[in-house]
């Protein structure tokens with residue numbers, strides 16, 4: 001499989017001396033041709049900084065990036081014509097109409113399609129003569145996407161492509177992106193919508209504090225994360241359950257890779273003691289739970305997870 005993007009040991013430090021801030025702390029990644037790679041993360045995790053490095057918009061403090069086997073900064077003239085970029089905020093001139101904007105943008109592309117073609121793709125044909133400054137946030141986002149598509153790119157960078165779009169427009173954009181993927185376009189996107197990553201991405205990487213905390217297919221990421229059982233502490237000694245924690249609100253959380261077995265065990269124990277477990281919840285892992293655990297720095301959830309059958313030294317000793 002051909003690799004379109006390779007990054008090794010990528011670092012980005014802003015400022016100098018006492019003011020230096022390391023936003024990207026040594027990232028390795030590979031994106032294959034035709035792949036949709038989604039970069040997720042909390043605000044400030046370093047996604048946009050990473051994008052800037054991959055796009056060649058800023059120079060890495062350390063490490064290497066290759067796009068189509070070339071340096072995106074040094075070989076910009078060769079790389080740029082093959083790449084479409086949708087920045088977080090397009091910054092298009094407010095006084096131009098959509099049609100004028102696209103014509104202006106076409107002039108910067110070496111192999112552009114027509115403005116009419118991209119307008120149809122983003123469903124803005126009827127709005128071609130409206131000034132950009134009068135558009136809604138969602139419409140403006142679609143103009144940004146149209147500009148990114150004008151050059152018929154082989155590689156698309158999409159920084160939060162559907163932020164501000166209503167649910168119907170989001171679905172329409174997903175459909176458009178799925179069509180581009182089917183046509184072989186490689187995409188790297190950031191998004192705060194986990195369902196967007198689930199719907200579009202082949203590979204998901206979750207960034208946290210400048211590093212990639214998890215990566216893989218949706219299935220890989222979810223499968224390696226424990227499910228959880230949560231309930232109010234019933235006030236008597238609990239059965240031996242591995243990987244349990246008690247929070248200050250007296251809620252017990254049990255992390256497990258075998259939800260059914262441990263839930264059955266807990267319910268059997270509660271039944272034998274004629275106990276009602278208040279606030280009982282049992283949740284399989286999901287992209288959201290992985291994300292939230294990373295975001296709240298509960299990265300040791302994996303470490304406390306069940307790895308073998310529960311033993312008697314567990315919950316009582318740990319709580």
Ligand SMILES: Nc1ncnc2c1ncn2[C@@H]1O[C@H](COP(=O)(O)OP(=O)(O)OP(=O)(O)O)[C@@H](O)[C@H]1O
Nearest residue numbers: 014015021023041042043044045046047048049050
């Ligand atoms: N030019 C800059 N100078 C100093 N710090 C910066 C600069 N640009 C970004 N940062 C800092 O680097 C960190 C990462 O920012 P970045 O925009 O890459 O995060 P992000 O994951 O894209 O966040 P968001 O989801 O909010 O867009 C943040 O703490 C940010 O304040």
